[in-house]
Amino acid sequence: xxxxxxxxxxxxxxxxxxxxxxxxxxxxxxxxxxxxxxxxxxxxxxxxxxxxxxxxxxxxxxxxxxxxxxxxxxxxxxxxxxxxxxxxxxxxxxxxxxxxxxxxxxxxxxxxxxxxxxxxxxxxxxxxxxxxxxxxxxxxxxxxxxxxxxxxxxxxxxxxxxxxxxxxxxxxxxxxxxxxxxxxxxxxxxxxxxxxxxxxxxxxxxxxxxxxxxxxxxxxxxxxxxxxxxxxxxxxxxxxxxxxxxxxxxx
Amino acid sequence: xxxxxxxxxxxxxxxxxxxxxxxxxxxxxxxxxxxxxxxxxxxxxxxxxxxxxxxxxxxxxxxxxxxxxxxxxxxxxxxxxxxxxxxxxxxxxxxxxxxxxxxxxxxxxxxxxxxxxxxxxxxxxxxxxxxxxxxxxxxxxxxxxxxxxxxxxxxxxxxxxxxxxxxxxx
Ligand SMILES: [Zn+2]
Numbered sequence: 001x002x003x004x005x006x007x008x009x010x011x012x013x014x015x016x017x018x019x020x021x022x023x024x025x026x027x028x029x030x031x032x033x034x035x036x037x038x039x040x041x042x043x044x045x046x047x048x049x050x051x052x053x054x055x056x057x058x059x060x061x062x063x064x065x066x067x068x069x070x071x072x073x074x075x076x077x078x079x080x081x082x083x084x085x086x087x088x089x090x091x092x093x094x095x096x097x098x099x100x101x102x103x104x105x106x107x108x109x110x111x112x113x114x115x116x117x118x119x120x121x122x123x124x125x126x127x128x129x130x131x132x133x134x135x136x137x138x139x140x141x142x143x144x145x146x147x148x149x150x151x152x153x154x155x156x157x158x159x160x161x162x163x164x165x166x167x168x169x170x171x172x173x174x175x176x177x178x179x180x181x182x183x184x185x186x187x188x189x190x191x192x193x194x195x196x197x198x199x200x201x202x203x204x205x206x207x208x209x210x211x212x213x214x215x216x217x218x219x220x221x222x223x224x225x226x227x228x229x230x231x232x233x234x235x236x237x238x239x240x241x242x243x244x245x246x247x248x249x250x251x
Numbered sequence: 252x253x254x255x256x257x258x259x260x261x262x263x264x265x266x267x268x269x270x271x272x273x274x275x276x277x278x279x280x281x282x283x284x285x286x287x288x289x290x291x292x293x294x295x296x297x298x299x300x301x302x303x304x305x306x307x308x309x310x311x312x313x314x315x316x317x318x319x320x321x322x323x324x325x326x327x328x329x330x331x332x333x334x335x336x337x338x339x340x341x342x343x344x345x346x347x348x349x350x351x352x353x354x355x356x357x358x359x360x361x362x363x364x365x366x367x368x369x370x371x372x373x374x375x376x377x378x379x380x381x382x383x384x385x386x387x388x389x390x391x392x393x394x395x396x397x398x399x400x401x402x403x404x405x406x407x408x409x410x411x412x413x414x415x416x417x418x419x420x421x
Pocket of ligand 1: 383384385386387388408409410411412413
């Protein structure tokens with residue numbers, strides 16, 4: 001029997017990166033300006049690289065003959081373990097920016113913890129990824145400030161997106177049995193301890209952006225145990241089409 | 252089949268003849284992508300490589316170039332390993348490599364100034380002025396922190412008005 005908790009934990013890490021990467025890739029060729037088109041696809045590429053590391057690791061732990069590609073292309077929505085935040089639609093640029101900002105801030109503090117994991121594979125992937133995620137966080141924070149402290153139109157849109165996506169941030173800090181076990185085995189991070197630094201950076205950035213921080217309230221959850229919003233099905237339909245229609249196709 | 256096992260130094264010299272697919276003025280050794288070359292006790296050659304950035308699409312090409320080079324030099328028993336730690340850093344590039352990068356039109360290794368304060372400059376790091384690789388002017392501004400590849404940022408020179416790539420210090 002393989003290490004189920006570790007397998008699930010690695011899937012969560014990998015699926016967050018994979019699904020957000022796929023979402024950002026939808027901007028390719030549609031960015032508001034060329035530099036942003038390039039920046040978003042660069043971030044998508046980094047996240048895809050992280051997803052490959054995590055899913056390769058997950059496949060090895062599972063030891064059931066699956067590889068990173070089979071995990072990415074041949075699982076159905078209920079088997080994906082990403083948080084709900086990353087599957088939310090791109091919407092306008094403010095919505096993409098708010099989603100990225102919430103995620104990058106969490107991702108940055110999470111990876112800083114995982115650098116100290118007792119699992120050397122987890123630690124080295126985190127050490128590699130956090131260097132890139134620092135750039136992601138710098139970029140998305142700067143855009144929140146630029147759009148928030150911009151025109152009346154951009155301010156309004158940024159505030160709306162910050163408010164709309166808030167409901168998906170609770171899940172990031174709520175440990176379930178798997179998170180607790182991984183924490184106890186010193187493999188995973190203490191999710192609750194990430195909340196304070198996350199909130200501090202979010203509030204500081206929003207304040208600089210002249211935006212109001214949303215107040216605490218009821219939070220949406222489910223992604224980590226495979227209960228997703230309807231958005232994920234559409235993402236997978238596009239991402240997995242080729243391997244579903246032409247099994248084993250290579251290029 | 253080779254009668255005598257080539258020396259480690261010899262294999263490093265083959266590796267340093269392999270150009271980076273995206274920046275062909277530099278070799279994969281100049282960039283610090285090749286991390287280790289060693290023979291195992293079973294006479295298998297191990298070449299350890301590390302990606303510059305996690306999603307670097309050139310890694311597959313680099314791996315295949317290494318395989319071709321080893322085969323062309325008569326090595327059949329070898330294995331490529333990916334080594335993530337220590338994470339790749341531009342500190343591994345030599346001064347000579349940086350000079351060739353500059354001649355190629357890419358300003359070498361500039362630390363981007365942090366925006367948010369979340370990852371402030373270390374006290375050992377000075378805020379660097381980025382020099383235009385064409386005219387040498389330091390009157391340059393950042394256009395975008397992400398250039399044509401993740402390892403580069405896009406700058407503009409106010410003196411000669413040309414845009415140019417900057418290799419990000421990483
Ligand atoms: Zn110039």
